[in-house]
Amino acid sequence: TPQFDWQDPLLSKTLLTSEEIAIGETAERYCQERLLPRVLQAYRDENYDPLILREMGELGLLGATIEGYGCAGVSTVAGGLITRAVERVDSGYRSGMSVQSSLVMGGIHEFGPEELKERLLPGMARGEILGAFGLTEPNHGSDPGSMETVARAHPSKKGVYLLSGTKTWITNSPIADVLLVWAKLETTGKIRGFVVERKDCPTGTLETPAIKNKNGLRASITGMIQMEDCPVREENMFPDVEGLKGPFACLNSARYGIALGTMGALEDCISRARNYALERKQFKGNPLAKYQLVQKKLADAITDSIYGTLAAIQVGRLKDEGKATPEMISLIKRQNCDRALHNARVLQEIFGGNAVSDEYGIGRHVANLYVTQTYEGQSDIHSLILGRAITGVQAFA
Numbered sequence: 001t002p003q004f005d006w007q008d009p010l011l012s013k014t015l016l017t018s019e020e021i022a023i024g025e026t027a028e029r030y031c032q033e034r035l036l037p038r039v040l041q042a043y044r045d046e047n048y049d050p051l052i053l054r055e056m057g058e059l060g061l062l063g064a065t066i067e068g069y070g071c072a073g074v075s076t077v078a079g080g081l082i083t084r085a086v087e088r089v090d091s092g093y094r095s096g097m098s099v100q101s102s103l104v105m106g107g108i109h110e111f112g113p114e115e116l117k118e119r120l121l122p123g124m125a126r127g128e129i130l131g132a133f134g135l136t137e138p139n140h141g142s143d144p145g146s147m148e149t150v151a152r153a154h155p156s157k158k159g160v161y162l163l164s165g166t167k168t169w170i171t172n173s174p175i176a177d178v179l180l181v182w183a184k185l186e187t188t189g190k191i192r193g194f195v196v197e198r199k200d201c202p203t204g205t206l207e208t209p210a211i212k213n214k215n216g217l218r219a220s221i222t223g224m225i226q227m228e229d230c231p232v233r234e235e236n237m238f239p240d241v242e243g244l245k246g247p248f249a250c251l252n253s254a255r256y257g258i259a260l261g262t263m264g265a266l267e268d269c270i271s272r273a274r275n276y277a278l279e280r281k282q283f284k285g286n287p288l289a290k291y292q293l294v295q296k297k298l299a300d301a302i303t304d305s306i307y308g309t310l311a312a313i314q315v316g317r318l319k320d321e322g323k324a325t326p327e328m329i330s331l332i333k334r335q336n337c338d339r340a341l342h343n344a345r346v347l348q349e350i351f352g353g354n355a356v357s358d359e360y361g362i363g364r365h366v367a368n369l370y371v372t373q374t375y376e377g378q379s380d381i382h383s384l385i386l387g388r389a390i391t392g393v394q395a396f397a
């Protein structure tokens with residue numbers, strides 16, 4: 001007779017191939033053995049160790065869905081199982097990896113000229129060359145189409161552009177060797193993608209200060225990108241993509257990774273809350289787990305977690321068959337981030353006062369999940385993307 005498994009209540013594993021299961025297990029093992037032991041201190045110190053990307057590179061976890069260029073070429077779902085394993089430990093570790101893999105490697109792979117792909121992607125897959133993705137600006141977050149960063153032709157050097165402007169809230173920017181920066185061409189006013197290589201930028205043209213004292217995502221490094229006539233070769237501009245389509249194509253993959261990733265964070269909250277509820281006794285020596293209100297919190301959380309997981313697997317399959325639309329990605333990104341955050345906040349209550357101690361890990365997930373709900377399109381923005389698709393009327397502006 002079948003047994004109910006609270007950790008995989010609707011047997012999502014039966015939808016995976018044996019290769020995907022093996023990739024997921026490799027990622028889970030690395031994350032539990034190597035990342036989990038260092039996250040508490042990293043979070044306290046607000047310190048991100050770039051060696052983590054090297055370690056992930058050695059295991060083939062970076063840019064894993066890309067074919068060729070030293071990348072593993074796995075399915076979209078397998079890529080999502082990797083983000084889920086990493087985010088089970090910490091959303092910030094997943095963030096550092098998502099930016100490297102989906103936003104920067106993915107962008108260069110999809111839009112970059114062959115020379116850039118061959119020169120940069122293998123080193124990025126090994127975690128030796130680190131990337132950042134600069135779209136958001138101090139005055140333009142949800143509305144990147146209004147960005148102010150400009151690229152103008154160098155007044156005397158042919159084939160060189162000069163970038164000027166400021167990007168903010170940029171994951172990995174202080175440690176990045178290559179920065180995929182989106183800027184408007186002065187001549188056309190159209191958005192273009194530029195791969196800025198730090199080694200080519202003279203002092204004073206590119207600064208990437210860290211943003212410190214965050215109250216979420218502290219195990220990830222975040223910064224600004226400040227450019228003042230920062231030179232970039234014409235060959236480093238994406239030749240064939242213009243407008244917001246460029247950055248949004250990269251975001252479709254990263255948003256997918258977040259949808260499955262946040263299910264990892266939620267599963268970790270469930271498992272920590274369940275353990276705590278079984279151990280902690282109140283009123284006549286009963287464990288908290290005996291009380292119905294506590295059981296309901298756990299029941300709600302596993303329901304949202306498995307619904308989110310199944311939906312993400314379905315969208316991953318459709319993506320590989322070329323049948324996924326951006327709205328499907330908005331739907332799972334919004335729902336999974338919202339439900340992960342909501343349930344994490346409710347499960348936190350089970351820990352009572354101890355939830356306030358960082359040793360219990362639950363508060364860290366709650367703070368991180370607020371960020372996941374905000375970046376890559378805040379949930380209300382995804383509501384509007386869906387609302388536009390449902391009604392045919394856009395409500396952004």
Ligand code: TGC
Pocket residue numbers: 094095096098099133135136141142143144145171243244245248249251252254326375376377378381385396
């Ligand atoms: P809109 O008119 O909707 O679209 C402009 C052009 O872009 C195309 N497009 C897409 N293409 C592919 N995939 C998508 N998901 C696309 N969404 C839009 C669209 O077809 C159109 O093409 P064309 O040919 O007509 O020019 O543009 P809008 O200005 O009205 O956009 C509004 C809105 C709200 C949809 C959009 O701007 C939005 O999604 N805002 C959210 C901003 C955002 O997601 N920022 C992310 C920054 S990166 C980040 O947060 C990384 S955190 C990483 C980490 O640490 O893990």
Ligand code: FAD
Pocket residue numbers: 099133134135136140141142143168169170171172217222371374375376377378379380381395396397
């Ligand atoms: P705003 O756009 O000012 O929005 C504020 C609030 O208003 C939101 O709730 C929003 O939903 C709401 N709102 C806005 N417009 C509307 C509307 N028309 N209708 C209804 N509600 C609306 N960006 C990058 O480019 N690269 C990165 O690597 C990156 N990493 C990040 C890492 C961290 C830790 C954080 C916090 C952010 C990161 N971001 C990054 C930026 C992130 O994408 C933006 O914060 C996000 O897109 C929201 O923009 P904003 O913060 O300017 O908020």
